[in-house]
Amino acid sequence: MHPSSGNPSGRFPELWCLLHRSSGNPSGRFPVLLGLLLTLFCRPDPCAGADLTIAVVLPEHNTSYPWAWPRVGPAVRRAVRGINARRDLLPGYTIKLTFGSSEDREGACSDSIAPLSAVDLKMGANPSLFLGPGCVYTAAPVARFTRHWGLPLLTAAAEAVGFGHKEAEFALTTRTGPSHGKLGEFGTRLSRRFGWTRRALLLYWDGHNDDRPCYFAAEGLYLQLPRLNITVEDIPFVESNYTALLGHVRQKARIVYVCCAPEVFRKLMLHAHREGLTAGEYAFFYVDLFGASLQGSVFPDRRLPWQRNDGDDAVAREAYKAVMIITYSEPTNPEYRPFLEEIKREARADYNFTMEDGLKNFIAAAFHDGVMLYAHAVNETLALEGSIANATAITPRMWNRTFYGVTGFMRIDPNGDRETDYSLWDMDPASGEFEIVANYNGTTKEIEMVAGKDIHWPGNAIPRDVPFCGFENSNPACRKASFSLLEILSLAMTLLLSIAIIAAFFVYRKMKLEKELAAELWRVHWEDVQSSNLEKNLRSMGSKLTLSLRGSNYGSLLTTEGQVQVYAKTAYYKGNLVAIKHVRRKRIDLARNVLFELKHMRDVQSKHLTRFIGACIDAPNICILTEYCTRGSLQVSLQNIAFPRTFHTFQILPFRHNPVDHVWHAPTLFLQILPKPKYAHWFAPQKVLVA
Known part of the structure; x- marks a missing residue:
């Protein structure tokens, strides 16, 4: 009671x-x-002096958490001593602390241990306030319990956006430390300042273990950026296949927020540089809220987050030109540094823990100011004849107000969350050191550039959040002027396939032609030629012979008494009657052009031409075999036609005359004339093999 x-x-x-x-x-x-x-x-x-008990639920030993008790304890105890020493603050009451651990045996925050500790503290100490927890998964069940018990919960951690929903289960929760919803607000201000209104990408490490800090940090940006109608893509990653990861980045965004460990981020940026993503088209914002990449023995000591002395420093330095780092802002009020020195001494003396400089100390200071804020809220409630047991009256008095503490002016918004300040770090290309170029004031919602400091963009210009042609070549101007990558690849593949098919076709034709040339299908062996008795039989019938081309093997037989006429020397070849023209040559040179012409002559098929059968080159029987034409020669046809007297001669084709053998040469027609020509007589399309 x-x-x-x-x-x-x-x-x-x-x-x-x-x-x-x-x-x-x-x-x-x-x-x-x-x-x-x-x-x-x-x-x-x-x-x-009545006791006012504050129950603390925080990690007891794991100092990697910024809200671990060895870090926070000295600050909270200092606040309690200050309150108890003041006569104007909670007169008649003495604040006492009782502690319960929220970590398991391995030192990790436990969502089962923390609520059990809270129940034990409630039953054993009957506290008026719960301080902590700090981890998200441990704070959630404890906050639900305190809401059920009607007790206020105050924490300087539990940054997840979900604790901002104060309508029901978190109605009595007050956060005097940073929250990720405010990080999202900072992201929207950055987007407005640089003109990014269409697309952003969240790339965060998420191993689904411990408290998932990067997942909840990205949550604030994911929920706030769409309020500017920005399309937000998110890619959680745990694998080390950075090439595939950056391939997704290339397809989705140009403005990238990355949250992961410093070593992982450096590897990512090395691959990004090799992939050509650091030349100016992309901007990488590294969400390093506690400045781990800038941490040294004295914060901020090592301002070279790219340096590891491992042989990749030169490449990493070039890659980090496209990087800006987002951290919490360190308080600059005069009370902050002396306060840190005091709690450092106490941590060393009472907890055997050495506190180093860094932004993690801001959480301890925020817990201190939270306890002081609670004391003022209770004091004001009692002044209005209220009760310290009335959490619904005390909690609203901590909201929507400004309080000056060791962290400076602390503004609690109407929803019970602290307005958080952030710093933006950029690398000086000359020195390679990162320095603060802008600060975000959470109270005024304004970004203030540091005097004399400029942001160095790799391309000397603010990158676009969407390429001019879009990520899928959606800009009509680009579609008219060029093709998309898929279209170019398709066209190239089609062209290559067409070239391959055409080349294969010509290779096939070439091989087929060579095979046909080598086969010599036109060649006739003399032993396959059987002599014919047609001419002898016709002479015995009293036919009248007219021979042409004295000394030639070819002649023209013209009958005036009958219909049958023999106009060439004949023989049988493969059972067919053929006309034979002997060639007066001792040998024939089968040059390639001759083989081509012989093949072409054999391939010629027309009802208006006498078909070329083949040629025999077996000396001394060198000859040409053609189809025997039973309908007579051109001479007979001309004699049966009555021409006007004015029509004396005509030409069949333009040709040149060879005086040696009286043969007219043409590509496929062979003409032979009489010694005293009156008309040109056509025998057959025979190729003359003599010069």
């Missing part, structure tokens, strides 16, 4: 003290009965 509940001593403590002391003294003015009655309604000795 709290000191101000159930009796009027909370309203008039001095009067009740006087009555209580007088009633307990036998020599006092009031009778003993009155003293007994007063004892029944009074708490035991409230004038000696």
Whole structure:
């Protein structure tokens, strides 16, 4: 039972003290009965100082957490000592602390251990306030319990956006430290300042273990950036296949927010540089809220987050030109540094822990200011005749107000969350050192550039959040002027396939031609030629012969008595009657051009031409075989036609005359004339093999 509940001593403590002391003294003015009655309604000795218990639920040993008790404990104890020493702050009350660990045996935050510790503290100490937890997964169940118990919960951690929903289960939760919803607000201000209104990408490491800090950090950006109608893509990653990861980056965005360990980020940027993503088209914002990549023995000591002395420093330095680092802003008020020195000494003396400089110390200072803020809220509630047990009255008094503490001016928004300040770091290309170029004021919602400092963009210009042609060549201007990558690849593949098919076709034709040339299908062996008795039989019938081309093997037989006429020397070849023209040559050179012409002559097929059968080159029987034409020669056809007297001669084709053998040469027609030509006689399309 709290000191101000159930009796009027909370309203008039001095009067009740006087009555209580007088009633307990036998020599006092009031009778003993009155003293007994007063004892029944009074708490035991409230004038000696009533206890106001604060239950702390935080990690006990794992100092890697910024809210671990060895880090936070000295700051909270300092706040308690300060409150208890002040006569104007909670007079008549003494604040006491009771502690319960939220970590398991391995030192990690446990969502099962923390609520059990909270229950034990509630049953054993009956606290008025719960301080902590800090981890997201441990704070959630404890905050639900405190809401059910009607007790306020104050923490300087638990940054997840979900704790900002104060309508029900987190209605009594107040956060005096940073929260990731405010990080999202900073991201929207950055986008507005640089003109990024269309696309952003969140790339964060998420191993689904411990408290998933990068997942919850990305959550704030993921929920806030769409308020500017920005399309936000997110890619969680745990694998080391950076090439494939950067391939997704190339397809989705140009403005990339990355959250991961410093070593992982450096490897990512080395691959990004090799992939050509650091030349100016991309901007990488490294979400390093506690400045781990800038941390040294004195913060910020090592301002060269790219340096590892491993042989890749030169490449990493070039890659980090496209990087800006986002951290919490370190308080600059005069009280902050002396405060840190004091809690460092206490941590070393009482917890055997050496606190180094860094942004993690900001959490301890925020817990200190949170306890002070709570004390003022309770003080104001009591001044209005309220009760310290009335959490629904005390909690709103911590919201929507500004409080000056060791972290400077602390602004708590109407939703019970602290307005968080952030710093933006950029690398000086000349020195390679990162330095603050801009600060974000969470209270005014403004980005303030540091005087004399400029952002160095790799391409000397702010990169576009969407390429001019879009990520899928969606810009109509680009579609008219060029092709998409897929279209170019398709066209190239089609062209290559067409070239391959055409080349294969010509190779096939070439091979087929060579095979046909080598086969010599036109060649006739003399032993396959059988002589014919047609001419002899016709002579015995009394036919009248007219021979042409004296000394030639060819002649023209013209009959005036019958219809049958023999105009060439004949023989049988493969059962077919053929005409034979002997060539007066001892040998024939089968040059390639001759083979081509022989093949072409054999391939010629027309009902208007006498078909070329083949040629025999077996000396001394060198000859040409053609189809025997039973309908007569051109001479006979011309004799049967009556021409006008004015028509004396005609030409069949333009040709040149060879005086040696009286043969007219043409590509496929062979003409032969009489010694005293009146008409040109056509025998057959025979190729003459003589010069």
